[in-house]
Amino acid sequence: MNASCNVVKAGALGLIMAGLVLIASPASASPGDRVEKHFAVQSKPKITVRSSNGRIQVKAWTKNEVMVAWTNRSGKSAVDTEEAGNRVEITTQEAGGKISAEDLKTDFEITVPVESELHVRTDSGNVTVESVHGDMTFDTVGANLQLTDVNGYVMAKTIDGSLVCTRCSGKLEANSISGNMQMIDPSLDSLRVQTSSGNILFDGSFLSRGIYIMKNFSGTIEVHFASSDSFDVRATSLKGDVINQASFKPDTHGSPHAESKFGHSLFGTMNDGHAKVELTSFSGTIKILKRD
Amino acid sequence: MKFRRKWKAMKMMNMECDQFERILEQQDNGPLPAPALAHLEACETCRILSADLGAIRDAALELGAEELPVPERVWISLRQQLNAEGILAVERPPVPEVPAGWWAVFQRPALAGAFLSLLLAAAAMVGYQSGSVQIAMHSPLASPPAGNTFLSAEKEFKEESLAIGNVLIPQLQIRDAAVTDSLRRNLGVVDHFIAMCENSVREQPDNEMAREYLYGAYEQKAELLATAMNRSVTGGLQ
Numbered sequence: 001m002n003a004s005c006n007v008v009k010a011g012a013l014g015l016i017m018a019g020l021v022l023i024a025s026p027a028s029a030s031p032g033d034r035v036e037k038h039f040a041v042q043s044k045p046k047i048t049v050r051s052s053n054g055r056i057q058v059k060a061w062t063k064n065e066v067m068v069a070w071t072n073r074s075g076k077s078a079v080d081t082e083e084a085g086n087r088v089e090i091t092t093q094e095a096g097g098k099i100s101a102e103d104l105k106t107d108f109e110i111t112v113p114v115e116s117e118l119h120v121r122t123d124s125g126n127v128t129v130e131s132v133h134g135d136m137t138f139d140t141v142g143a144n145l146q147l148t149d150v151n152g153y154v155m156a157k158t159i160d161g162s163l164v165c166t167r168c169s170g171k172l173e174a175n176s177i178s179g180n181m182q183m184i185d186p187s188l189d190s191l192r193v194q195t196s197s198g199n200i201l202f203d204g205s206f207l208s209r210g211i212y213i214m215k216n217f218s219g220t221i222e223v224h225f226a227s228s229d230s231f232d233v234r235a236t237s238l239k240g241d242v243i244n245q246a247s248f249k250p251d252t253h254g255s256p257h258a259e260s261k262f263g264h265s266l267f268g269t270m271n272d273g274h275a276k277v278e279l280t281s282f283s284g285t286i287k288i289l290k291r292d
Numbered sequence: 293m294k295f296r297r298k299w300k301a302m303k304m305m306n307m308e309c310d311q312f313e314r315i316l317e318q319q320d321n322g323p324l325p326a327p328a329l330a331h332l333e334a335c336e337t338c339r340i341l342s343a344d345l346g347a348i349r350d351a352a353l354e355l356g357a358e359e360l361p362v363p364e365r366v367w368i369s370l371r372q373q374l375n376a377e378g379i380l381a382v383e384r385p386p387v388p389e390v391p392a393g394w395w396a397v398f399q400r401p402a403l404a405g406a407f408l409s410l411l412l413a414a415a416a417m418v419g420y421q422s423g424s425v426q427i428a429m430h431s432p433l434a435s436p437p438a439g440n441t442f443l444s445a446e447k448e449f450k451e452e453s454l455a456i457g458n459v460l461i462p463q464l465q466i467r468d469a470a471v472t473d474s475l476r477r478n479l480g481v482v483d484h485f486i487a488m489c490e491n492s493v494r495e496q497p498d499n500e501m502a503r504e505y506l507y508g509a510y511e512q513k514a515e516l517l518a519t520a521m522n523r524s525v526t527g528g529l530q
Contacts, residue, residue: 101468
């Protein structure tokens with residue numbers, strides 16, 4: 001009785017283990033094959049991508065579905081996908097044996113509902129995101145980020161990867177050591193970017209009540225403004241220059257600014273001074289230039 | 293006989309603080325022995341120490357919940373380096389295995405990052421608690437007065453991050469050479485900025501902005517080392 005019971009238990013255990021292996025086994029394909037997977041989700045799913053090397057392209061569509069397609073030229077890496085509730089995780093793994101970074105290189109095309117939360121972690125390659133509305137985080141070493149028409153709370157961290165944010169709206173926080181940062185035609189009401197040796201470019205309008213903080217160590221900070229913009233500005237470079245094309249009037253808000261005895265500073269108000277702009281550099285040049 | 297047992301028990305109950313610290317250090321998440329608990333109840337200093345270490349461990353474990361273990365050799369080297377510099381007050385010969393106790397906090401990259409951040413917080417505290425003018429006047433870069441604990445926190449952070457960097461960076465084993473190069477190159481960038489900020493603070497001790505940049509550069513270095521550790525452990529895999 002006990003023996004037969006044990007056999008049944010062992011059989012059941014075997015089936016469960018086999019099932020687990022099937023569920024957990026990553027998808028692999030022949031070298032260069034395009035693999036595609038679809039996940040039905042509800043609105044506002046959370047999508048996480050972890051891949052060390054390759055291009056990651058994320059686009060939005062109106063379907064409540066996540067489509068993940070990938071190509072690994074070497075066929076030596078595998079992609080593990082997991083769906084749990086409204087969460088989809090995508091991870092690149094080595095398929096076996098000792099493989100090089102080039103072998104691991106996997107290109108992704110991911111399509112997500114417009115309102116999606118996105119988390120991407122990668123080392124090198126490029127990340128592009130288009131038309132996604134939701135909170136996003138990016139953590140890269142050398143990978144460049146290109147965000148277009150995104151809306152939400154975006155947080156980006158790179159070591160020397162660059163960030164180009166075109167027509168971004170919402171809030172943006174970005175930090176890098178030597179990456180350049182560009183905000184082109186943004187509608188951001190909160191911006192906080194910092195890079196050490198990289199350059200910062202802001203080419204767009206300052207929204208009323210918006211707060212814009214740009215800081216670097218040695219690169220150039222360039223801000224392009226329209227004559228209709230309304231903002232208070234405070235620009236300081238300890239060892240570099242501040243070049244200004246605007247006709248600022250003295251800041252009428254709050255207490256008057258005392259001229260610092262260190263470096264070059266500029267304080268002033270444009271129109272009614274609705275937005276707040278802070279530009280700080282250690283040894284870089286700060287340029288405040290007219291757009292029109 | 294009964295008296296001797298009682299005396300021995302009393303002696304154990306009257307444990308010294310250094311004995312308690314040793315027990316606490318060797319404790320591996322398990323309950324403390326009765327004499328140590330008795331000492332804890334009686335000694336406020338050790339209660340604070342125990343609570344602090346517990347809080348650090350909990351926070352660190354939470355941070356490192358999803359991380360992979362660091363290769364043992366990294367920690368052995370790191371421990372040797374810290375011991376050699378007297379940063380760890382435990383005089384033990386190098387051992388081929390990773391010791392238990394609160395040192396386990398350092399076994400995960402995120403925890404090491406958290407540790408660096410703690411040191412950084414200590415350094416930043418110098419600026420905010422003492423007032424920037426006072427700090428500037430007593431900059432560690434311009435021969436600090438002896439016994440200034442705030443300033444030693446900043447100095448310690450600097451030495452610690454240097455020690456960890458010296459151990460970690462030469463041993464970086466990331467599959468992608470470009471990533472390794474990037475981390476090394478950017479560490480050089482941050483070190484260069486730290487040196488420039490230090491010069492500025494030395495030349496202009498009351499320059500608050502230079503000091504802010506210096507702390508910012510320290511913070512970046514801590515974050516960069518944490519990233520390097522993390523990428524090294526995962527071999528470039530995520």
